[in-house]
Every structure is written in C-alpha cells, then in structure tokens.
C-alpha cells in the first residue's frame with residue numbers, strides 16, 4: 001500500500017477574500033479530490049473557545065482544544081457545505097466576522113498551529129487533496145505538486161466579502177470590511193509563526209477582475225502541465 005505522501009496535493013494559499021475557498025472547492029470538485037478548508041479549523045477553535053469560555057490568548061488550553069477538535073465536513077442534499085463541531089451544525093456560526101477575527105488571533109499561537117498540523121495532514125487521501133489556507137505550501141504540505149498563491153487587490157477583496165455577507169442577509173459597511181481585511185492581512189503576514197507569504201516555488205495568481213471560471217481553469221491548466 002502506498003503512503004499518504006504519494007497522494008498528490010494542490011496547495012492554494014492567499015489572503016482573505018482572494019477567492020481561494022471558491023477556487024479550491026471548484027478544483028476539488030472537477031478533479032474528484034478531497035478538500036481541506038484549513039481556515040475553518042482555526043475558526044472552529046475560536047468558536048469552541050468562545051463556547052467554553054477559554055480566553056483567546058490561553059495558548060495551552062487552546063492547543064488542547066485544537067488537538068481534541070471533533071470536526072466533520074459534509075454537504076447537504078443540494079451540495080452546500082456543512083460543518084459540524086461534535087453534534088452542532090456550525091456552518092453559519094463560524095463564518096461571522098467575529099469568528100474570523102478570533103481565528104486570526106488563535107492562529108498566531110504556535111501550540112495551536114502545532115496541534116492542528118496532524119489533523120490537517122490526515123485529510124491527504126487518494127486520489128488527491130486540494131488544500132486551502134495560508135500556509136499549505138509553506139508548512140503543512142511543503143511537498144505539494146502544485147502551489148498556488150492567489151491574490152486580489154484589498155478593495156476587490158472587500159467588495160467580494162461585502163457581496164457574500166449581503167447575500168446572507170448580514171449588513172456590514174464596505175469601509176469597515178476594508179479596514180478589517182487590511183488589519184487581518186497585516187496580522188497574518190507580520191506574525192512570527194507561519195506568516196502569510198507565498199512559498200518560494202508557488203505560482204502567483206492575481207484574480208482581480210477575473211471570473212471564477214477563468215481562475216479555476218488556470219489552476220486546472222497548471223495541474224495538467226505537471
């Protein structure tokens with residue numbers, strides 16, 4: 001039997017709002033591969049901490065929480081994403097701005113990142129894995145066959161996020177979102193542990209002004225060149 005390291009991985013990293021979640025999902029679907037939304041794991045740690053009254057700077061307790069994370073990814077009858085934390089459907093609650101900010105805070109703690117490492121690597125299953133996050137190509141799957149660093153201008157990212165939230169009936173000002181995105185980018189790229197940056201061997205893809213279909217196709221074309 002071949003080991004997990006023989007299973008091909010595509011790493012798609014980038015800042016929030018670059019569209020990597022959407023692109024990763026589409027690429028995984030087209031290939032019939034598994035998908036890892038690593039940001040969801042950090043969001044789940046933040047949510048579980050909030051529910052259990054654990055402070056977002058209590059690295060030891062948060063790492064224990066991360067190591068015991070009882071998470072299940074699935075989809076409903078329409079193919080929409082569903083995420084379960086133990087028995088609770090947390091699909092919507094982990095997507096709030098508050099949970100995103102909490103995720104970014106716990107993600108800066110080394111013990112939390114270490115606790116999530118093996119959990120993330122466990123998603124590598126035949127026939128292949130598309131892994132979406134901030135450090136998939138630089139840390140978690142350094143041996144990924146294809147590493148994509150997806151970017152878009154901060155303005156465009158704020159506009160996309162605004163549209164997504166509006167569709168969910170959540171009303172947030174564009175200016176506030178832009179500020180949040182810039183603040184989160186800064187924290188994610190300046191932190192000392194696993195800062196957000198492209199892997200040396202990553203291919204940079206700027207999605208500003210490009211359709212989801214075009215960006216997905218570019219990634220699939222790069223894959224077929226391997």
Ligand code: C5P
Pocket residue numbers: 016038039040042043100103104105107108132133134135136184188
């Ligand atoms: O991608 P998403 O917005 O769900 O990620 C939430 C937060 O989790 C990010 O702002 C980042 O701080 C953190 N994260 C990370 N490493 C990853 C994925 C997410 O640090 N691989």
